[in-house]
Amino acid sequence: MPNSAQSIRIGVFLAVFAATGFAMKGVFIKLVYPYGVDAVTLVMLRLMFAIxxxxxxxLWRLHASSDAPEAPIAPLDKAKLFGLGLLGYYLSSVLDFIGLETVSxxxxxxxxxxxxxxxxxxxxxxxxxxxPPKIKRALxxxxxxxGVGISAGTHECPRRLGWHWFCGGQYFGFFAVYGVEPSGDRAGGFNALY
Structure with missing residues (x-):
């Protein structure tokens, strides 16, 4: 088992790697679209790699775990997890990837x-x-x-009538659905905010 200084270095490296990969996702997707790949195919490939x-x-956890068995997940919790995954990951990814067809x-x-x-x-x-009041003022x-940043970037949407609303609506749907996943913990959601 690594010592605490090594664990911190590994943790920082993984956090930077994850943040960089998350930020670069849109760039990589935009590079693939000229080859005729659609959003649903890209989401399927992303899900295959994630699975x-x-x-x-x-498998690593099963191999490395102790002999103590894990508690089984209740059927209702499995259904909730499936619903959150479907909304918070799949549907938001589809909306995000479709949105990337129209914006930078x-x-x-x-x-x-x-x-x-x-x-x-x-x-x-x-x-x-x-x-909390601090957050109420920050929102x-x-x-x-x-809004200022987005209004500067609306020149990227085609100029057809109402197309700006369509581009914005796609992304509103994306972050609304994406926001469902972290809010799935109904009671403990604000613990980190206080």
Whole structure:
């Protein structure tokens, strides 16, 4: 087992690697579209790689775990996990990839920054807890800043009548659906906010 300094270095490396890969996703997708690949095919390929990776992690955990058996997942929890995965991963990925057909990767990254704010709103709505005052003051600033950035990038959408609303609507649907996944923990969602 690695010591704590080595664990910290590994953790920092993995965090930087994950953030870089997440930020570069839109760029890689935009590079593939000229070859005639559609959004659904790209999502399928992404899911295949994710499933393979998750199975490898699962097998590694089974091999490395102690003799103590894991508690089974209740059928209702399995159904909830499936629903969250379908909405929070598959549907949001399809909307994201379709949106990348019409906007640049940089505009997609900017719009993606809104999903945590939508998660805050969903957690407040599901749990019935009020939004803390600091966050309540920060939300309008977040939307205002993104609005300025997005309005500067709307030249990327085709100029057909109403097309700006269509591009924005796709991404609103994306981050609304993407925000469902983290807000699935109805009671504990605000624990990190206080």
């Amino acid at each position: 393979a990776l998750l199975w490898m992690v699962r 990767a940089s505009l997609e990254r900017l719009i993606l920054c809104l999903y945590p704010t939508f998660t805050v709103l969903l957690v407040s709505w599901f749990s019935g807890k009020p939004i 309008p600033l977040t939307y205002l800043g993104n």
